[in-house]
Amino acid sequence: MSTTAKQNGLVKWIDSRLPIFTLLDHSVGSGYPTPRNLNYFWNFGSLAGVTLIVMILSGIFLAMNYTAHVDHAFNSVERIMRDVNGGWLIRYIHVNGASMFFIVVYIHIFRGLYYGSYKAPRELLWILGVVLLLLMMATAFMGYVLPWGQMSFWGATVITNLFSAFPIVGEAIVTLLWGGFSVDNPTLNRFFALHYLMPFVIVGVVILHIAALHQFGSNNPLGIDAKSDKDKIPFHPYYTVKDLFGIGVFAIIFAFFVFFAPNFFGEPDNYIPANPMQTPPHIVPEWYFLPFYAILRSIPDKLGGVLAMFAAIGVLAVLPWLDTSKIRSTKFRPVYFWFFWLLVLDCFVLGWAGGKPAEGIYVIVGRIATAYYFLHFLVVLPLLGKLETPKPLPSSIAAAVLGSGAAPAGARMEKP
Amino acid sequence: MLKKLVLAAGLTLGLVSGGLISGGLVSSARAAGDAAPLPNQTWGFHGVFGTYDRAAAQRGFQVYKEVCAACHSLSLVSYRNLRDLGFSEEEVKAIAAAYKVTDGPNDVGEMFERPARPSDRIVKPYPNEKASRAANNGAYPPDLSLMNKARVGGPDYTYALLVGYEKPPADVQLLDGQYYNKYFPGMKIAMPQPLNEGQVTFADGTPATIANMSRDVTVFMNWAAEPELEKRHRLGVQVILFLIVATGFFYAAKRRVWADIH
Ligand code: HEM
Secondary structure, eight states: OHHHHHHSHHHHHHHHHSTHHHHHHHHHSTTSEEETTOOGGGGHHHHHHHHHHHHHHHHHHHHHHOOOSTTTHHHHHHHHHHTSTTHHHHHHHHHHHHHHHHHHHHHHHHHHHHHTTTSTTOHHHHHHHHHHHHHHHHHHHHHHHTTOBHHHHHHHHHHHHHGGGSTTTHHHHHHHHHTSSSSSHHHHHHHHHHHHHHHHHHHHHHHHHHHHHHHHOOOOTTOSOOOSGGGEEEHHHHHHHHHHHHHHHHHHHHHHHHHHOTTTTSOGGGGSBOOTTOOOSSOOOOGGGHHHHHHHHHSSSHHHHHHHHHHHHHHHHTHHHHOOOOOOOGGGOHHHHHHHHHHHHHHHHHHHHHTSOSSHHHHHHHHHHHHHHHHIIIIIHHHHHHHOOOOOOOSOHHHHHHOTTOOOOSOOOOOO | OHHHHHHHHHHHHHHHHHHHHHHHHHHHHHHOSSOOOOOOOOOTTOSTTOOOOHHHHHHHHHHHHHTGGGTOOOTTOBGGGGGGGTOOHHHHHHHHHTSEEEEOOOTTSOOEEEEOOTTSBOOOSSSSHHHHHHHTTTOOOOOOTTHHHHSTTTHHHHHHHHHOBOOOOTTOOOOTTOEEBTTSTTSEESSOOOOOTTOSOOTTOOOOOHHHHHHHHHHHHHHHHOTTHHHHHHHHHHHHHHHHHHHHHHHHHHHHHHTTTO
């Protein structure tokens, strides 16, 4: 892009005064060198970015027709579904987009865990990712309250009540969240205001996340640094076109849910208007919170549960220092390979247990899975880095991809 | 590259479907609450090309109007919406005009009654929840507008509930105003069996069996809950076909661009 674009006089004039074209070129253009061997798991970052944009756009149109008042919220959403032109489409995009966002980001995170993308020198990039996850969770939680159905109300009641577990400040925090003494109209109003604000905070952190990414460039499936030009190709056109293809596949899956199973991820109870006098038989959060919900309920003590839940995310933030292995990619870590998949399985088990009533065998399974989750990060990872014998690393990306000594075919990273 | 693509797609699908399955298990667990499993029905509005059977939905409206409307409101639906089911403008006007609504205040500040218009919401049987509880032994007949979306099983549940009344087994004790229905969570429901053989007379000669009336009113209720369904399915087919073609082009472009790398 850069070479042709910069020949244009107007572009040149602007770029010399405000280098936005250079910025673009260095971010997603031919001026950004990228490892030549990225696989399709490297598509999920751009998919998360696209989903974020879709969420913001659909959200703005919803907000134009939504009423943040306990007496009108539920019916205003139904008005959007029935009387606003294309309203059902916008709402179903936004609702399913939230689930798509979490699917994409969870895969994005496990990609990082598998290929060791959190290791030096990408620790801050990873931590910004964890911050994004927290922000997304807060945003999704507050968004779910807005339609003011039964699960909105009771989910909000249960989750906000958790903060009362903290000694001394707990009650004050809860009162502040509620804007009163129970989940009520002030709660709905402040949640709406924050739900509108947070996505833009996310945009800001995403910009930092990308800035950190570009400092050292992407990691890659081999986990070794891209050194020579032979190891790299320009982002554009190679990864722009590959990302575009990924977006196409993603859009098909997304559209399938929007048009043919729009309530698949949803909870039927949320089509019942909120009723503070009637507790639903099972209060369950949205599916993407279930693993954390399971951890919360596994600890018999309320404060302990809350701390464990936050620790489950906090432990990710310090992961770069818990994992003592210098080898990034699991490809060269024969033992960690199995522990990685065990962790994936463990997260599914947690999700499953989180959706079940807190009784009998479900609690036991939840506890074992919770214990294993922390064991993985706090015990297995520190020890494994010391005990495991990794497989030999290839000398370079080009050598591994093209066969050692082979002359590099085709494009390589040229200095722009 | 293709091998990697297949691997990536496989892993992704694995992760996603694993999530879906655990999601599915979650919802079925929620349905539990001590009730018989719902028999699966086939519905014409399910599936990618699903539409509402107009004749069935019109009969279903008749069942609602003549039976259910005595107790249940349908507050999110306006008379004008019935045009979707194939009623003509005149028919809709006539249906609405049979009901009275309170309007006002007029120029002298008084509320007055007038016949309902197509733009009015379907008139409620009771002015408020308290009144409906008072008339129904303390139980509240819920609004039916979203019923088919608000229960696990959706239309299968509604249908099963309507045909599911039975003599209680010997060990089940029912209080006054309770009825035995094995599909209702807890199996004791406060709604008396609403439909009996021959309760309505269908103009098109369809026999008014309990099963027929239940099916038809379920179709009608599904339309009330998802009036956008036909539009959604139609647009969905177009959008997905378009996306498949576009993605095919993107894939071809990707192969082309990457050809010199391998
Ligand atoms: C709002 C959500 C997010 C957006 C929009 C986003 C966006 C991106 C983009 C565009 C990339 C570059 C493409 C790629 O490597 O896939 C990237 C890389 C990365 N992201 Fe995210 N991300 C998000 C959330 C997260 C989270 C929650 C984490 C981890 C906790 C994370 C960790 C990483 C890491 C480690 C990389 C570098 C990967 C590598 O080079 O191997 N991101 N992100």
